[in-house]
Amino acid sequence: MNKISAEDSVIRLLEMIGEDPQREGLLETPKRFSKALQFLTKGYKQDPQELMKTFDVGNYDQIILLKDIELYSMCEHHMLPFIGRAHVGYIPGKKVIGISKIARIVDIFARRLQIQERLTDQITQCLWNGLAPVGVACVIEAHHLCMRMRGVSKQNSTMTTSSLKGIFLEDSSKGIAARREFMGLIK
Numbered sequence: 001m002n003k004i005s006a007e008d009s010v011i012r013l014l015e016m017i018g019e020d021p022q023r024e025g026l027l028e029t030p031k032r033f034s035k036a037l038q039f040l041t042k043g044y045k046q047d048p049q050e051l052m053k054t055f056d057v058g059n060y061d062q063i064i065l066l067k068d069i070e071l072y073s074m075c076e077h078h079m080l081p082f083i084g085r086a087h088v089g090y091i092p093g094k095k096v097i098g099i100s101k102i103a104r105i106v107d108i109f110a111r112r113l114q115i116q117e118r119l120t121d122q123i124t125q126c127l128w129n130g131l132a133p134v135g136v137a138c139v140i141e142a143h144h145l146c147m148r149m150r151g152v153s154k155q156n157s158t159m160t161t162s163s164l165k166g167i168f169l170e171d172s173s174k175g176i177a178a179r180r181e182f183m184g185l186i187k
């Protein structure tokens with residue numbers, strides 16, 4: 001990000017809303033805002049595939065789940081935060097990754113301008129490509145400040161999205177059982 005022009009743009013925005021960018025409380029705001037925005041969108045510069053250091057799984061063929069991963073992202077429509085939790089599970093093929101890597105993958109995709117639907121899908125797609133699992137599933141529950149603070153001002157509505165791949169999508173009895181187990185575990 002070009003810092004000079006980013007800060008100039010914030011000064012322009014402050015003027016546009018009727019503020020005085022020269023008053024004391026706002027003097028450092030353009031710099032701080034630019035820095036915060038850079039942090040909140042740093043996922044663009046990170047490649048989640050680099051986290052895909054895998055291990056052999058042995059005989060384990062059941063669900064591996066990381067639940068309640070805190071999630072902070074920004075909607076691409078309003079550049080306002082959406083905040084929630086992600087639950088990510090997979091059934092390994094031959095390979096697994098360290099469980100903390102899953103949380104980092106969630107962060108990398110969350111720290112970009114997003115829509116929740118795409119974010120959910122990018123997380124499963126990344127694990128699908130990197131691990132070739134039997135199945136992978138992600139559910140995200142989040143509330144969107146663009147809805148709470150403006151627009152319809154709905155304070156308590158939560159948006160839920162899910163992305164399922166592999167066995168979790170299948171209509172076979174195994175697929176149905178896997179899906180039911182995952183949904184039960186994240187309740």
Ligand SMILES: [Zn+2]
Nearest residue numbers: 075077078146
């Ligand atoms: Zn929005």
